Amino acid sequence: MSVKNKKKILFLDRDGTLIVEPPEDFQVDSLEKLQFVPKVITALHKVVTHSDYLLVMVTNQDGLGTDAFPEQAFWAPHQKMMQTFEQEGIRFFGVHIDPTFEHENAPTRKPRTGMLTHYMESEDYDLTGSFVVGDRLSDVQLAANLGCRAILYTADEEKYRRWKAEEEALKKQFPCLCLVCNDWHQLADYLLIHKSRRAQVWRQTNETKISITLDLDTPAEPSIQTGIPFLDHMLHQLARHGALGLEVQVAGDLEVDEHHTIEDTALALGQAFAQALGKKWGIRRYGHFLLPMDESIAQVAVDFSGRPYLNFHAVWHRERVGGMPTEMVKHFFASFCHTAACNLYMKVEGENDHHQIEALFKAWARALRMAIEITDTGLPSTKGTL
Numbered sequence: 523m524s525v526k527n528k529k530k531i532l533f534l535d536r537d538g539t540l541i542v543e544p545p546e547d548f549q550v551d552s553l554e555k556l557q558f559v560p561k562v563i564t565a566l567h568k569v570v571t572h573s574d575y576l577l578v579m580v581t582n583q584d585g586l587g588t589d590a591f592p593e594q595a596f597w598a599p600h601q602k603m604m605q606t607f608e609q610e611g612i613r614f615f616g617v618h619i620d621p622t623f624e625h626e627n628a629p630t631r632k633p634r635t636g637m638l639t640h641y642m643e644s645e646d647y648d649l650t651g652s653f654v655v656g657d658r659l660s661d662v663q664l665a666a667n668l669g670c671r672a673i674l675y676t677a678d679e680e681k682y683r684r685w686k687a688e689e690e691a692l693k694k695q696f697p698c699l700c701l702v703c704n705d706w707h708q709l710a711d712y713l714l715i716h717k718s719r720r721a722q723v724w725r726q727t728n729e730t731k732i733s734i735t736l737d738l739d740t741p742a743e744p745s746i747q748t749g750i751p752f753l754d755h756m757l758h759q760l761a762r763h764g765a766l767g768l769e770v771q772v773a774g775d776l777e778v779d780e781h782h783t784i785e786d787t788a789l790a791l792g793q794a795f796a797q798a799l800g801k802k803w804g805i806r807r808y809g810h811f812l813l814p815m816d817e818s819i820a821q822v823a824v825d826f827s828g829r830p831y832l833n834f835h836a837v838w839h840r841e842r843v844g845g846m847p848t849e850m851v852k853h854f855f856a857s858f859c860h861t862a863a864c865n866l867y868m869k870v871e872g873e874n875d876h877h878q879i880e881a882l883f884k885a886w887a888r889a890l891r892m893a894i895e896i897t898d899t900g901l902p903s904t905k906g907t908l
Contacts, residue, residue, distance in 0.1 A: 528647055528648035530652045531641060531649070531653075532713070533670065535657060539656050548584070549583075549595075551599070556602055560677060564707070569710050577614045578615055579616070583619055632664050649669045655709065656673075665699075666697075674692075689702050720736065721797035730772060732771070732774075737798075738767075740767045748770060748787055755880075756883040765891055791861075792862035795890075801908075805902060808825050809891065811885045811892070815884070822868050822882065823889060828907075835869040836869070836878060848875055
């Protein structure tokens, strides 16, 4: 199986965002001038512990390497800062420093993107799910230029009050601006709760070739093609009642039978949910739904516990519904549980097998919607991990 897991990035400004920018000359050119902004270390530790963001530092250092700002004076405090972060488990994937002056209009100077073309051109990164965090409007413009979201941060109370007063106008000017804040703990919670929850999964075996795109937070008209019309119909129910963005394309060995196509579709779908949920920060975790459909009644409860288990109760009255073997319904959900790492309780009663299966899928979708909802700023477990 091939899984395309695009990496999300936190592009972080340095001076004024991670460390205090000296007001007299705007240069951190000695160890005595090195001072971290309040709460940044504990907040970043929380972010890297509970998310998959890559940290990338992007900073303008006016005239670095000139007589007024010798490189030797710069590197001592910079390396001390990096060492301190490293000791706290905060590692930077990349550090990009532009030494030019503003009047030079260098393509590498923020808010221009010359230092960051690798991230823009590579298919390995999800820039729409990434953030730029900085203390200047040029950082917000950088986010717009990259196609990221932006967060304005400052520890300067006067600047913060001014930004808050202008926040509505700033967000109209910069639609990418999501948050204006003066507290790194608030910023960390926002990043963990509002991280993009999308996934792309490719699964290819000798029996099936599957592509799934899933967005947990942006409902869209589904595009489903598995080669089994009844399964397509059920996955449309998942998308609609789960309020999901879902695309599923499957080419399976239906000339043999339906088993491989149904099983592998469920395995890939479970993988997509696991990938999109990530560390599960802030989710409700539990969901349940009781759904009637004509003479049938379905009960579904789900727990994204990290432990796969299916408790399934159904009695079928015929072998197939619309080309889908009824014996494969249980196997579909067992396969989903395996890769989604969730616990599912499912029970359905009725006389019409079409109604029973459809009621199960709709109740499953509604229970999933409840379980994946963001309701908190923490992890829903006393263990500290799920």
